Amino acid sequence: MNIRLLGTGAADGIPGFFGDDMVSRYARANGGKDVRSRTAAIIDDGLKIDLPPETIVQLQQAGLDARDWTGLVFTHSDDDHIAVNELQYALYPFTELDHLPYTIYANAVVSREILDRYPDWPLEIMETKSFESFQHGRYLITPIRATHIEDEDCHNLIVQADGKTLLYATDTGIWPEETFEFLKRYPLDLLIIECSDGFVESTYKGHLNIEGVLSVISRLRATGVLTASSKVVTTHHSHHGNARHCDLEQTLQPHGIEPGFDGMLIEI
Numbered sequence: 001m002n003i004r005l006l007g008t009g010a011a012d013g014i015p016g017f018f019g020d021d022m023v024s025r026y027a028r029a030n031g032g033k034d035v036r037s038r039t040a041a042i043i044d045d046g047l048k049i050d051l052p053p054e055t056i057v058q059l060q061q062a063g064l065d066a067r068d069w070t071g072l073v074f075t076h077s078d079d080d081h082i083a084v085n086e087l088q089y090a091l092y093p094f095t096e097l098d099h100l101p102y103t104i105y106a107n108a109v110v111s112r113e114i115l116d117r118y119p120d121w122p123l124e125i126m127e128t129k130s131f132e133s134f135q136h137g138r139y140l141i142t143p144i145r146a147t148h149i150e151d152e153d154c155h156n157l158i159v160q161a162d163g164k165t166l167l168y169a170t171d172t173g174i175w176p177e178e179t180f181e182f183l184k185r186y187p188l189d190l191l192i193i194e195c196s197d198g199f200v201e202s203t204y205k206g207h208l209n210i211e212g213v214l215s216v217i218s219r220l221r222a223t224g225v226l227t228a229s230s231k232v233v234t235t236h237h238s239h240h241g242n243a244r245h246c247d248l249e250q251t252l253q254p255h256g257i258e259p260g261f262d263g264m265l266i267e268i
C-alpha cells in the first residue's frame, strides 16, 4: 500500500493566500517543499481522501487521472477538504457519464452538503460514522473521532490492506479518550498526523502544534500503537505556525518524525 500526500497545507495554503508572514514570504522566495496546497491524499493512486479546491492542479502535478478513483472518502466539512462544486466535472456535460464512477463516503454533514448541492443526481453516498468500519475493495477503512468541530463527527481514517495499517489524522486536536482507547487495537505501520500550528500555541483546540504532536506520539509509543518500525509523517501545516520546512525537519527528525511535503509518496 502507498499513500501520496497531494497537499500538506492548512486552510489557506502556504504561502498563505493573503499571508504576509515569515513563512509565506520565505515560501514565495524559495519555493520547493515550503509551498503547500490544501491537505489531501490518495492511496494507491485510486482511493482519494478529501477534495480541496486545487484538486485538479494536484492531480496534474502528480501525473494522476481522476478516472482511476474507485472511492472518495471525506474527513469533515471544512472548505479546504470539500470543494463541493468540483464534483460536477465527473459528469455530463463535462463527460459522457450520468453517474459518478466512484463511491463517496462521508459523514452526515458532508453527505447533506453534497445532496443539497446536487438534488437531481442519482447519488449513492455511504454515510460514515466514527468507530464503524467499512470495506472498500481490498481496503478496510475505520473512521475514528477527531477533536475538530464541536457538533460534527469529524474523522481521522484508519486504512488497512495487504497486512498493513495506516492512520491518516488530519484536522484533529488531542483525541478524546475513547479514540486513544480504540486505537490500542490498531498497531500502525504509518501515522500521518497534522501539525497545523507549528511553534505557536493556539487557543483553538481543534488543531495540533509541535508540542501537541509530540505528546500524542509519545502516548501512542507508550501504548504500542507506534513501534520502532512505525513511520510518522506530518501534514496540514499552516503559515501561522511560524515553521518553515527546514525548521520542521530540525525539530521533528530527532523524534523520528518526518515533515510531509506536497507530492510525498510513502510506501508501507
Ligand SMILES: [Zn+2]
Pocket (backbone or CB within 6 Å): 010, 011, 039, 078, 080, 081, 171, 236
Ligand atoms: Zn483543514
